[in-house]
Amino acid sequence: MISHLAKTEIFSLYVIEESVAANAIANHLHHHTDFILAGSQNNPNIALEEILKKERFPDAVIVNVEVCAAHQSNLPELITNHTSLIITSQSPEDAVLAFSYNAVDFLINPICLTQLNYTLDKVRAGKYPERHNDGPRHFYIQSEAKGKMIRLNHDDVFYIEACQNYVTIHLEKSKYVTYLTMKELEQKLSNTSFLRIHKSHLVNESKIHSVDGDYVILENNFFLKIGANYKESMLASLYPNFFISKRGGFKVAK
Structure with missing residues (x-):
């Protein structure tokens, strides 16, 4: 062929x-x-x-x-x-x-x-x-039990936290630890709803309730600090879905 x-x-x-x-x-x-x-x-x-x-x-x-x-x-x-x-x-x-x-x-x-x-x-x-078709809305991780893989849906994940040479994936009422680095996960989850907001945190944008100053507030009322080196890129990622009146009066939080 x-x-x-x-x-x-x-x-x-x-x-x-x-x-x-x-x-x-x-x-x-x-x-x-x-x-x-x-x-x-x-x-x-x-x-x-x-x-x-x-x-x-x-x-x-x-x-x-x-x-x-x-x-x-x-x-x-x-x-x-x-x-x-x-x-x-x-x-x-x-x-x-x-x-x-x-x-x-x-x-x-x-x-x-x-x-x-x-x-x-x-x-x-x-x-x-x-x-530009949407990719899979899920991923698999290796659990702490040898030989067992767990499927996680994007929509169920609130945020991911770096912990030395592994990460903790936080869901609403549970969490999973897997042997991956934050850099590896960020690359694998590129072009998805996950945003890097801190050297230690990836956040699912669909779980963001609000952004208040230097903090992201999730739907479960959990506060996460925005890293100074990540704030501009995070705001730029949110910008396309940002609706505001053209009449002015708005100030971007610093």
Whole structure:
């Protein structure tokens, strides 16, 4: 049987950022064979002229809202219905602006390149949603009893706690200990509802009741501390499901 390889779809990305950030993004794109740099500018007015001269809009545009404010440009409003808009800013409070522009994602500057990878995945998924099927909603672990495997449904797990060279998986009324590292579990549960919020905790987003300052409060009223190094990526992961009025008055908790 002859194997036919599917043609790789190419996505174009235009970047409106300060030069240092734009160069970092451009260098990072070399690791993605399906993304090309359509152009970059630190002046949104010139960028708009360049974009409009192209035969078609770029598949995605990264826009720094502080750069736009400095040039008194309303570029995000002008292009939001024509491309996958990615908003960046140094301030978490600008997530509200990203929501009002119907952006595909919001990134804190300086941009975490790992988080940028997740954003590029969203661009791919938005254009070809049929390619991104839901994976299994369960997993198996080896129990403390030799030779026994236990099936755990994602929806039953509240959070996972690191304990030296093993982890404890917490359900509502029970818990399981298994010989895995947090890094191993985080990799295996990537692209699921589980979020890393601390060096010692993975949380099932579906079990989050609220986020209050530096704490995640679960549906069972259990409080978990948010690690300082994980807060920005956690908020960015929650952002697509974040509904808030465009009329303002909201402040992101720090």
